[in-house]
Amino acid sequence: MNRRGMAVVVGGGIGGLAAAIGLHRIGWKVTVLERLPVLDDAGAGISLQANGLRALDALGVGDSVRGAGAEQGSGGIRTPSGRWLARMDMARAGARLGSAVYSFHRARLHETLRGHLPVGQLVTGAQVTGVRDGEEGAVVEYEGDSGVQTVRADLVVGADGVHSRTRRAVCPDAPGPEFTGTTVWRAVTDWPVAGQADIDQTWGPGLEFGSTRLPGGFVEWHALTEEPLAVPAGNLMDEVRPRFGHWHDPIPALLDATAPGTVLRHDVFALDTPLPTFVSGRLVLLGDAAHAMTPHLGQGASQALEDAVVLAAALHSAANTASALAHYDTVRRPRAQAVAKAARRTGRVGHRVRTPLALALRNTLIRATPAGLALGQMVKHAAWTPPSLPTRTEQATRRTYT
Structure with missing residues (x-):
């Protein structure tokens, strides 16, 4: 049996926490380094599709996560007038x-994901200044x-987001993220x-507004616009209303039910x-560090969760770390990059449509799309089966690698 390894996860967001849970499950000693004392976007909401939830099931935390959310x-x-272009049967x-x-x-x-890590694994206020792989x-x-x-x-698992420092160590010559022209x-x-509706989207000329029901009847909302790159300042609600x-x-x-000081503005960057x-040596990327995408399919977090499960499964079953990471790259890179490409393509028919003729054509096509075809497109990217991870009763005999 190979000795159990030591892993450092850079980034304590959803992907980083999931990676740590997966690595801990297969027997690795894990330290998660998060640069902020409080995780970013604490005032926002997020949705997970079926593939992300299946990933959490594979990690053994799906039930507790569902208990923290709203179906x-x-x-x-x-x-913008309220006329329906399409209805989505989410239950179907x-x-x-x-x-x-x-x-x-x-x-x-x-909070729910952190609760599945052993005490002491997450180090907050840790600003990573260097990552390298040596002999x-x-x-x-x-x-x-x-x-x-x-x-x-x-x-070292680089889960440090779109502006990842770990990415620069893995792919030093690759172009960095680019501003997409979209602000959320x-x-x-x-x-x-x-x-x-539980999940509501409204498409106007050059604008998009979405909202999602949260537990207790609270509502997450998000608005997409095309703005120049800027530093948020002042009362952001004065720009939204x-x-x-x-x-x-x-x-x-x-908007009336939202405290102005709680509105967040993020300019969207993508790879x-x-x-x-x-992958490079003992360094591996996941989530936005690997495949930062636009938000138009709502798949960013779910793809990061897929990454975490595939990484843990590869490390559990492969002969050594090098072959495990090679397998991870072979499996994850084509799928995640295809989803990222599809997300950018989907954005072209949303808030980027501006002219009256283009708006009329788009709306006509959406209304004419059969419900079954629309449903097929909805489930296309969420149809994913996770690899198996050891159950808790198998952990005493699990293998981990260096």
């Missing part, structure tokens, strides 16, 4: 996929409460708001040039 049964696309899609879509307050989802192992340097720290590991405004209402405050109900009510590899 979505209805949805659709409208115009869930039946085909074996799992419904669930939505979460992001902070609650993070005697991978090395991570970070600044924390005790000054500069150096950690040696058998594996996000928030969660301060009180429950009724009168909407003029664009969307006159759209159909319940959009005005959602337009796909990486040639997700």
Whole structure:
């Protein structure tokens, strides 16, 4: 039996936490380094599709995660006046996929995932300053409460987001992320708001507004616009309300139910040039660090969860770490990059449509699309079967590798 390895996960977001859970499950000693004392986007919401939830099931945490979210049964696309362009039968899609879509307050989802890590595995306030792979192992340097720290590991998992430092160590010559021209405004209402589908999208000229029901009747909303790259300043609601405050109900009510200071603005960056590899030596990328994509398919988090499961399964079953990482790259890179390409393509028929003629043509085509075809497109990217991981009773005999 090969000795159990030591892994450092750079980044304590959804993908990083899932990777740590998977590695711990197969017997690795894990340290997660998160640069912030409080995880980012704490005031936003997030949805996970069937593939992401299946990944969590494979990690053994699916039931507890579902308990923190709200199952979505209805949805659709409208115009700003409220006219329906398409209705989505989320329950039917869930039946085909074996799992419904669930939505979460992001902070609650993070908290649930952290609860499945052993005490002491997550180090917050750890700003990673260097990642490299050497002859005697991978090395991570970070600044924390005790000054500069150096950690040696058998594996470093770069889950450090779109502006990943680990990516630069894995693919030093690859182009970095590019600004897509899209800005996302996000928030969660301060009180429950009724009168909407579980998942609601509205497409206007150059604008898009979406909302999702959360547990307790609270609502996550997000708005997409095309803006120049900018640093958020002032009252962000003053920028959102003029664009969307006159759209159909319940959009005005959602804005009224949101404290202005809780609105988040994020300019969307993506890896337009796909990486040639997700792996270099003992370094491996997952999530946005590997395949940052636009939000138009809602697949970013679910793809990161797929990454985490495939990585853990490969390390559990392969003869050594090198072959495990080669398998991970072979399996994950084509799928994740294909989903990223599809997300960008989908965005072209949403908020990027502006002219009256293009809007009329798009809306006509959406209304004319048969429900079965639309449902097929909905489930296309969520249809994924995870590899097997050891059960808890198998952990005493599991293998891990250096």
